[in-house]
Amino acid sequence: MTNRLPKVSDKHKICIICEGNEEYKYLERLKKIHVWNDIYDISLVNAEGNGNIPARYQDRYQNGSYEVVLVFCDTEKKPYEQYDDIKNKINDFHGVDNAADEIVIFGNPCTMQIISKHWTDEVIKKPAKAVNAPLIERYTGVKGYKGRSDQIEKVMKSITADNYQDMRNRVQGMEQNDHVDGSSNFEKLIEKLGTDNIQWIDEINDKIGD
Numbered sequence: 233m234t235n236r237l238p239k240v241s242d243k244h245k246i247c248i249i250c251e252g253n254e255e256y257k258y259l260e261r262l263k264k265i266h267v268w269n270d271i272y273d274i275s276l277v278n279a280e281g282n283g284n285i286p287a288r289y290q291d292r293y294q295n296g297s298y299e300v301v302l303v304f305c306d307t308e309k310k311p312y313e314q315y316d317d318i319k320n321k322i323n324d325f326h327g328v329d330n331a332a333d334e335i336v337i338f339g340n341p342c343t344m345q346i347i348s349k350h351w352t353d354e355v356i357k358k359p360a361k362a363v364n365a366p367l368i369e370r371y372t373g374v375k376g377y378k379g380r381s382d383q384i385e386k387v388m389k390s391i392t393a394d395n396y397q398d399m400r401n402r403v404q405g406m407e408q409n410d411h412v413d414g415s416s417n418f419e420k421l422i423e424k425l426g427t428d429n430i431q432w433i434d435e436i437n438d439k440i441g442d
Contacts, residue, residue: 246274247292255304285318289303306339352367355414
């Protein structure tokens with residue numbers, strides 16, 4: 233009987249800190265339907281609340297197991313105090329004024345702003361689940377959406393490789409200023425994880441002072 237060494241993956245290890253269940257399950261779904269380049273080994277972490285994001289980010293960054301660590305979160309509504317606090321703590325951690333601009337992928341005011349782009353150009357202006365429930369029901373059939381785990385799972389089943397391309401086309405035209413209602417820089421994540429050119433990893437690490 234021969235001893236076999238464990239297979240070492242030659243994929244590029246990326247970690248994404250997700251604010252909560254919606255963000256985590258959405259990116260998990262995109263992984264499952266194989267819309268990203270296969271050269272990346274993507275690990276997702278559910279921070280279970282925006283207040284936990286800075287600590288989770290620092291932990292995974294200092295772990296040293298990943299080539300880059302990103303954050304995926306909501307801005308919520310004005311004045312964006314908690315969201316800005318996340319960015320400030322990431323900047324302070326790296327000692328670089330704009331480090332968070334390289335790392336944070338956002339949806340203003342919420343991640344459903346991005347998810348809904350799989351089906352519609354309609355702009356979500358408020359993060360409240362009750363306000364957005366009719367839109368979600370219209371395109372996914374999920375009634376009375378409140379963000380429960382079972383409801384999130386049902387919404388995710390409506391996401392396919394085909395409507396991923398529709399979402400991709402729609403987010404390309406979105407405002408990327410995180411203090412503007414209806415904005416998102418999700419296009420940046422799509423571009424990064426869709427390419428086999430890994431230069432973007434080095435560029436981020438250079439800018440955050442790694």
